[in-house]
Each structure stands twice: as C-alpha cells, then as structure tokens.
Amino acid sequence: MTSPPLRILLVEDNEHDSLAFRRAFRKSQVACEITECLRAEEALERLRTDASSFDLAVIDHGLPGLSGLDLCKELLDEETPLPLVILTGYGSEQLAVEALKAGVYDYMIKDRGQSYLDLLPVVLPQVVRKHGDRLARQQSEEELRKINQELKSFTYIVSHDLKNPITYIQGFTSHLIENYGEKLDEKGRLCLERIKVSARRMEVFISDLLSLSRLGRIVGTFEVVSSIEMVKNVTSGLQDRLQAHGIELVVADNLPTIYCDGDRICQVFDNLLGNAIKFMSETNSPKIEIGYEDMIGLHQFYVRDNGIGIDPKYHRKIFEMFHRLKQTEDEEGTGLGLAIVERIMNSHGGRIWVESEPGKGAIFYFTLPKTL
Ligand code: ADP
Secondary structure: OOOOOEEEEEEOOOHHHHHHHHHHHHHHOOOEEEEEEOOHHHHHHHHHHHHHHOOEEEEEOOOOOOOHHHHHHHHHHOOOOOOEEEEEEOOOHHHHHHHHHHOOOEEEEEOOOOOHHHHHHHHHHHHHHHHHHHHHHHHHHHHHHHHHHHHHHHHHHHHHHHHHHHHHHHHHHHHHHHHHHHHOOHHHHHHHHHHHHHHHHHHHHHHHHHHHHHHHHOOOOOEEEEHHHHHHHHHHHHHHHHHHOOOEEEEOOOOOEEEEOHHHHHHHHHHHHHHHHHOOOOOOOOEEEEEEEEEOOEEEEEEEEOOOOOOHHHOOHHHOOOOOOHHHOOOOOOOOHHHHHHHHHHHOOOEEEEEEOOOOOEEEEEEEEOOO
C-alpha cells in the first residue's frame, strides 16, 4: 500500500537550502508535496487560514523579520494542530533546546557536511506519524475524562433525586404501621414490614452511591487530626451494635496525629468496623482490634476481627463495586463500602489490603503517607 504524499510547508528564505531540501526528498523517493514560504509572516497567514492542507511545517530559524523560533511560538500560542520542526544553524543547540521547551516537535541542525538532508525523508514522516498517535491518544483521554465526568454527574443526580421518594416511602410506611397497624391482619402488617426493610436497603444504597459520586466531585480539606479522637467518635456511634453482639473492642493506645481529610478517614474506620461487626462469626469471644504500626514514611493502621474471614481468591475482588461474597449475601449491604474506602485511600496517596483466611478472621490494613 503506498502512503499518501507528505504535505510539507517549508518556511525557508535561502533558495539554495530549499533546493537541497527538495533534492533530498526526490533522492529518497519518499512522496511529498512541498509548499514554500519565504517569510515567517507569510507562513503565519497561510497556516491561520489553511493549516489542514499540510501535515507538518518545517521552519528555518534564520528568517528575515520574524525569526523561525518566534513564528513557532506564535503558532503554538494559537494552538496549531500541526507538528513543527525547526531547522537551526550549526552551533545553535541552545536555540534548539529553547524551541523544544516552547513545544516545537523536533529540531534538525543544518550541519556543515549537510548530512541532515539525508535524515529529512526518514525523520519527517516519523514526526507526522508520532504526532498523529499523540493527538489520537489525547483525544481518547479527553473523551474518557468527559464520559467519567458525565457518569459521575449522572450517578449524583439519580441518587440525589431518588432520595426524596424513598424518604416518603419510609415515612408513610412507618405512619401506616404505627397508626393503622391494628386495622390490618398479620399478612398486611408483614407486607408493610417488608416494604420498610426494602426502603431502608434502598436508602443505604442511595447514600453509598452519592458518597461514591461525591468522592470524585468534592475535594475535602486536609487537616491535622487526632486519629484517637476519630476512632472514639466512630466507635461511640457503633456501641449499640457492638453490645448487641457482645463484641469486645480493643483500641491501641499509640494511634497518631495524622494529616488527612478527616471526614473521609472517619468513613474508612466506620466502614471497616461496620464490616467487622457484620461479618462476625458465632464465636465465643468475638473481638475487634484497631491497631497502628509506625512505618518509615507511612502510618499503617489495621482493623482485625475474628469473624468469618475471606478466601484469599477474593481478597482483590471485594474492593470492586457491587462485589459481595455468596456466604455474606444475606447480610445487609450494597457491595459499595470497600470500593468507596479504596477510592478514599487512593485520593490520600495511601493503600488498603486484606489478609485473611476463611474461618480465621480478617485484618484490613491501610496506609497513609506521613506528611507531619
Ligand atoms: P457490603 O458490606 O455492603 O457487602 P463491602 O464493599 O463493604 O460491601 O464489602 C464487600 C464484601 O467483602 C462483603 O459483602 C463481604 O462479603 C466481604 N467482607 C468485607 N469485610 C469483611 C470482613 N471483615 N469479614 C468477612 N468478609 C468481609
């Protein structure tokens, strides 16, 4: 398959060099169409109106009037879609570096032996190909970013708008049970209880979805917080559940002061402790431990339980969205908790992982970089 001719705009005032340029391509048999401009101003005009007629511009630096480098800077400021290659005189490496810094794609030095002429037909098609690849990559990244953004907004809007109706369903179901429960038979009351439980599940699900979509949208403020205080707050909210299951809670006394988005890290503790309670086994001495290890450059926390444990083949899977293990399907949950936790850790430059075996409890570790 023959490739289409390379469409080059050559900005060169030296007639001898232009001829040599043409000759180099003729000799190489690389098909090309060369359009010449003698001055930078002329090239600027041409490219402003007709850039799509070219694949690249090759610009000599030593032009009369506006220099080649100034022309490049002007074109780059105007976000030209073309790759620019600058030709500089021998001994002008400094200038070439300046051109690259400004965003010029490549430079070639007109050496005295004129060997650069043999390189032109090899290098210029490569420049066009690589530039095309780079543009395509940028375009896909931009599209992906947009899709992600839309998806987040969609999740946010949907979950936000679902919140109201679900609150109504819960409110009216409770009202029905309390005020009209007597008038219903056993089956009717059971139906209402089921509606209430389902609505509660839906509420948790919606608030998890909202939380997930907010993670990408709202950048929380980082502050210096005492992790002891944070754990105290979280565990006081869980006291009833801990007591109901007879779970002993042990908190290490060396928890440090950390620099983080406090609300989010509270959410991490809350989630890990909530799971540790939820997935506790029928053991005689249920126990949850919150610990800390001081590592080089890192704070490492852990939440250990002696619950049902997790098969190592699911240690990564449980951090994926909506992933719940068969053995725990009956427990209330959405399968979003650990996905949220992992995103929070990522946004802090930290990591989370689990060590566990079925029947032997689980330890969830997470790290935060030390910035204090
Ligand atoms: P959810 O708790 O809503 O199901 P998560 O994302 O928090 O969702 O957890 C995903 C799954 O990982 C849970 O459904 C459960 O199967 C497993 N899991 C999480 N924490 C524990 C734990 N401490 N012990 C045993 N299994 C766990």
